[in-house]
Structure formats: structure tokens, C-alpha cells
Amino acid sequence: MKTVVENVTCTFCGCLCDDITVEVEDNRISRVRRACANGRGIFLDYDPTPKKPTVAGREVEWEDAVAAAAEILVRADSPLIYGLSSSACEAQRKAIELADLIGAIVDTTSSVCHGPTGLAMQAVGEPTATLGEVRNRADLLIFWGCNPAASHLRHFERYSLNAQGTLVPNGRRDRTMVVFDVRPTATAKAADQFFQVLPDSDFEVLAALRALVQGKEIESDSVGGIPLGRLRDLTERMKACRFGVFFMGMGLTMSRARDINVRELFALTAQLNEFTRFIVIPMRGHGNVAGADQVLTWQSGYPFAVSYARGYPQYGPGEFSAVDVLVREEADAALILASDPVAHFPHAAAMQLKRIPTIVIDPVVNLTADTAQVFFPTCCYGVDAEGVSYRMDNVPIRLRGALPTVRPTDESVLDAIIETVKRC
Amino acid sequence: MSENFILVTGRTVKQASGLHKGKDTDAYRRAVTVVEMNPEDMARLGIGEGRLVRLHTSAGQMEAPVHAGALPLKMVFIPMGPEANKLVGPETDGTGMPSFKGLTVEVEPA
Numbered sequence: 420m421k422t423v424v425e426n427v428t429c430t431f432c433g434c435l436c437d438d439i440t441v442e443v444e445d446n447r448i449s450r451v452r453r454a455c456a457n458g459r460g461i462f463l464d465y466d467p468t469p470k471k472p473t474v475a476g477r478e479v480e481w482e483d484a485v486a487a488a489a490e491i492l493v494r495a496d497s498p499l500i501y502g503l504s505s506s507a508c509e510a511q512r513k514a515i516e517l518a519d520l521i522g523a524i525v526d527t528t529s530s531v532c533h534g535p536t537g538l539a540m541q542a543v544g545e546p547t548a549t550l551g552e553v554r555n556r557a558d559l560l561i562f563w564g565c566n567p568a569a570s571h572l573r574h575f576e577r578y579s580l581n582a583q584g585t586l587v588p589n590g591r592r593d594r595t596m597v598v599f600d601v602r603p604t605a606t607a608k609a610a611d612q613f614f615q616v617l618p619d620s621d622f623e624v625l626a627a628l629r630a631l632v633q634g635k636e637i638e639s640d641s642v643g644g645i646p647l648g649r650l651r652d653l654t655e656r657m658k659a660c661r662f663g664v665f666f667m668g669m670g671l672t673m674s675r676a677r678d679i680n681v682r683e684l685f686a687l688t689a690q691l692n693e694f695t696r697f698i699v700i701p702m703r704g705h706g707n708v709a710g711a712d713q714v715l716t717w718q719s720g721y722p723f724a725v726s727y728a729r730g731y732p733q734y735g736p737g738e739f740s741a742v743d744v745l746v747r748e749e750a751d752a753a754l755i756l757a758s759d760p761v762a763h764f765p766h767a768a769a770m771q772l773k774r775i776p777t778i779v780i781d782p783v784v785n786l787t788a789d790t791a792q793v794f795f796p797t798c799c800y801g802v803d804a805e806g807v808s809y810r811m812d813n814v815p816i817r818l819r820g821a822l823p824t825v826r827p828t829d830e831s832v833l834d835a836i837i838e839t840v841k842r843c
Numbered sequence: 844m845s846e847n848f849i850l851v852t853g854r855t856v857k858q859a860s861g862l863h864k865g866k867d868t869d870a871y872r873r874a875v876t877v878v879e880m881n882p883e884d885m886a887r888l889g890i891g892e893g894r895l896v897r898l899h900t901s902a903g904q905m906e907a908p909v910h911a912g913a914l915p916l917k918m919v920f921i922p923m924g925p926e927a928n929k930l931v932g933p934e935t936d937g938t939g940m941p942s943f944k945g946l947t948v949e950v951e952p953a
Contacts, residue, residue: 431859456856460863530939538938570854601851601944602920603913615915618849619945669853674945677938704854724939740939762866762924765931765941766903786866786925 421449424821430505430801431458433703433811434571434578441821448802448821455572462821465782467803469826470796481795481827481835488754488778488793489839492521495752495776497728501741502758503715504528504705506780507806507818510829511707511714514756517837519718522728524750527711528704528758529723530740535672536701537712537722538736539681546688548698550577550812552662555584556696559660561597563684564621564670565702568605574702579666580609586661595660597653599624600670612653617644619675625683628654632690658694665699703811705758706801710809745771754778754836756829759785780829798826806830844888845951848880849918850898850930851944858922875924876905879912880950888952895953900946902932906953919950 421444428437441462442450448462472484479487492498500518503511504527518525529537539545553560560579567574575581580596587593598610599621607613616624620643627642631654640647657663665688671680684699691697703709712722719725719732724740726733737743741760744750745768752775761769762785772787779791782799800806803822809815861871878896890896896909898919905926914920921927923943930948931941 457859460860464863464865526939531941531943534939566853569856570859572856601849602915602918618851618918670944672940673852673943675942677936677940736939737935737937740935742933742941743935743939746933759866762928764928765933766925766929767933769925769928783865784867785862789867 420444424819426819427821428801428808428816428818429454429458429461430706430808430818431461432571432706433709434574435706435808435810435816436573436577437816443821446822457570457572461799462802465799465802467798467822467825472796473794475792484793484795485832485835485839488795488836489843491752491776491778491792492517492523492754492836493840493843495521497744497749497751498523499741499744499750499753500525500756501753501760502528502756503711504708504758506757506829507707507800507804507808508710508714508815509806510756510800510833511711512718513830513833513837514754515715515718517754517833517840518725519727520837520840522730524726524728524739524744525715526725526739526741527715527723528708529712530736531742531763532669532704532708533672533701534723534736534740535678536667536681538678539685542678542682543685544689545685546692546698547700547812549814550700550810552698553664553700554578554582556586556662557664558587558593559595559597559657559663561599561663561665562606562610563599563665563667564674565666565668566600566604566606567666567702568609570668570704571702575609579664595656614645614649614653620644621671621674621680622676622683624650625680625687629683629687629690632658632687632694657691657697660695663691663695663697665697666702667699668702700812707808709811709813710807710815713809713813742768750775752776754780755787755791756780756833759787761786761790780832782826795832796826797829797832798824800829804828845949846888846917848884848948848950850927850946850948851918851920852923852927852931853920853944855922858924875922876907876926877922878907878909879914879920880909881914881916881918882911884916885909885911888950890952897951897953898930899949900930900932903929905929919948
């Protein structure tokens, strides 16, 4: 029998598109509508069949795997809990409770994503708004160091470029789109104006724009490879728009100056509010990485790179961030929740993760799970479990499960580990 | 003959759809084991479409087939993933974030 489930949320990226329709046959999703090429695999390629956990590559009963995981964590002097961003807030809360209990370092994929954005936010604040406001009001969209045409495929349609809104009823015709990037991406091709920045020159261009907004003179003919006249024209356009938005991405956070780039962009955004309404929204990658920031902040006071080793939360990007503690060989065990650092960390950090006992909780066998001492194959929030995730604009979205929950949830596995650790 | 290029890593649609198939599949491996380069750079280095190139940094090296892409001169793009990360050093300058973009890499025909 075929059933149709509407308004399912895709959890692949921070867009959290909540208008997906799926068809279910024989407890598998057989068809998906409206999901993009990046997200449809979450539904179509996921096999919800219950599987047993493994210890040292051999299938065991769930309680035995929980006991093995608890033993690893209790024996460790400096355990690391990492990931969190593709799980639901309910499980993130449990992961932090476990970190508090065992005195672990807890870090999320934010540290290799928008961690520098968090540092900038703490330094200068973040003038922001929801994607709903962008959809209904924004007439100037500036994408800086991000490529939604490859990473957030429905962003234009649902929230920005092509969306029709209350004050922009004609969608694309009512909006101007500008792109700053070091290369002419597919996103740049959709723009009215493309500014090709020389590599590692974003800070200089942003500083120049801040100066021009303040009416200061710049002696150079060009900045960061961009003629000054073009930057002057853009400055006037930014000041004259009705509602402007910066969408910013890894082009700023992963290149030289990292958080300093973002701080300059946030300061520019604040400055533009002397003339008009201007906001900035980071293009969050993982489906609930914004939720990981939220949950860790409400639990510990800090958004990522937190150590509970002293019995209270300490914040330390560079000190307690996952790549750093792995490369310095400080972590002697790791619990990885819903992420794949072996695939996405620098090689040296990935190799160290393979050398220490690792526990992985994830719906699928990824490169990290492949080498884990203990692996828990859990359900996938938004597909076969309910939960809450935060969209890139920090709006919480309730996830509906399209399939019945048969596998254990991340939350229930973490809860079982916590209870076992307490008895050790 | 080798030359220095600027490396940018990032998301591609093939990388994203490949990871759902499984990171042990050929679809994923092919999606993340590729180097994009400006056609003028390819001609100058004598590298044809689909030929293997070797990339080095102080962190490591990798080889992958090269394809012409819309890139500025002296820049290469590799999809995010374990191959690109062989070239990425672990230094985070006190932020937690390694340099996944803007690295200098040495490129030569394999």
C-alpha cells in the first residue's frame, strides 16, 4: 500500500525546506517531490531497516554496545564529543549532558564551518532577521563567499532571489543580486553584478566598503582586484536600498583572516543601518548546525569548543576545538554524533581520530563509522523520527517523521550511555 | 614542470548526492577525486582533459584527474572531502578552523 506524507522537512542543509512530499511503500520512501538534488538522497537512499550495533566490527546486542561505549568514555582521561549538527536538538542536549557528566570536550561541526562567524558575532554583534523577512522585504541580496547554486539549491526559490513576497511581488524583477567571490561560480552567473575578489583579499574589500559608507576617501584605484568606482557605485546602491541582506559563507570563514573577515562584514552591516535596513545571515551547511550552536549556548553559555574537564564549561576556540585537540593528541577517546570528521577534517586530524577508540552514532556507515570501535546505527531525524532542528536563520522547525520510528534514536542511545556511565 | 596555484575546496552537487549513496561508492569517490583548472593553465602545463595531476602541500599530496572549469588563472578547485583534505594543514590560528580555502599548492602532471 502506498501512503503520501506531505510537509516533510529535508534536513540536508540549513534551508530546512519543509514542503517536501514523500511517497511510502513497504516502509521505504519510494518517491520524493520538491527536494533538491542535494537533499533527495536523504529520503531515497536511506534504508530504515533496523541493524545491530557493532563493537570492533562485530554485531552485538544494543546493551553490549552501550556497555562498551560507556567503558571507553569512563576510562578516557580526555574524551572528545564531536559533531551534533545533523542530529536533532533533543539528542544534542543529551550529548552535552554526557560531556558534562564525564568532563569531556564538546565541539560541533561549527568549528570547521561558521565557528569564525560565532567569534565575529561575539565581537561586534549580528544584525539579523528571519528568512521570512528576507522573502517578503529584501530588494538587495549580496552573496559573499558562498555558492547556494551548489550548496543550498532551493534558497533562491524559497527565500531569496526568485521568491515572491509582500513588498517584492514580482520576485526576481524586484530584487537586485550581487555576488562577491574569488571565482565565477554558478551563483555568480545568476547575479546582476559579480565582484571577483583576489584570493585572501576579502578583508581589504570589506574595509574599503566600510570607509566608503562613512564617506572617507580611498587613494588606491582598486581594492582586492576590484576597481574603486564599482565599489563606490555599490556603496550608493546599498545605502539606497529598502532592505538589504548579506548572505555569507565559507569563502570568508575558511580563508585567511577567518573571523576578522566576518567581523568586518558584520560591522559593515551594522553601519548600513544608519541609512537603511540591512541584515546578515550566515549560510549554514548542516541541517541543524544552527541548533547545535543554540543548544550548546543555552547549556554552557558558548556556541562551540567547550571543555567540561574542570567541572564547569570553559570556552576555547583553538584550544578545545576538535581539530586542535586531535592534532595535539590531547583527546584519548571520541564520541562522534551524526557527522563524519574522517572525511572532512585535515588529514592529520582524521588520522589521529583513527588511532584512538571512537564511538559513532549515525544513521549510515560513513568513513568515521567505518573505523569506529563502537557503532550505533540509529534512525534519521526527519525521515523516521520526529525532533526539532534550527533553520539557518535560527527559526526552530518541528521535524515530522515520514516513516515509523523502528531504529533507536540518537537521544535514546545517548541516554542509555549516560545511565550506564552513572553506574560505572 | 610544476607551478604554484591557489587551492579552493567546496561543496558540489555531485559530492552531496554521492555521499547519500555511501562514501564507499564509486559515485562518491569520483565526485571528490577531481581537480578543476582554468583551460589556459591546463594548456600551459601540457595537461589534457581527464589526465592525472599531482598536488603537493606541506601537509601532503594527492592525485586526481583534471577537468577544465570556470576558474581564474592559477587557481584550482577540489570538492570538499578526504582527497582535498590530504592537502589541508591542521593549523587553525587559534580559531578552530583550518585553511580549507586559499592554500598554496604545487601542481604538476602525474
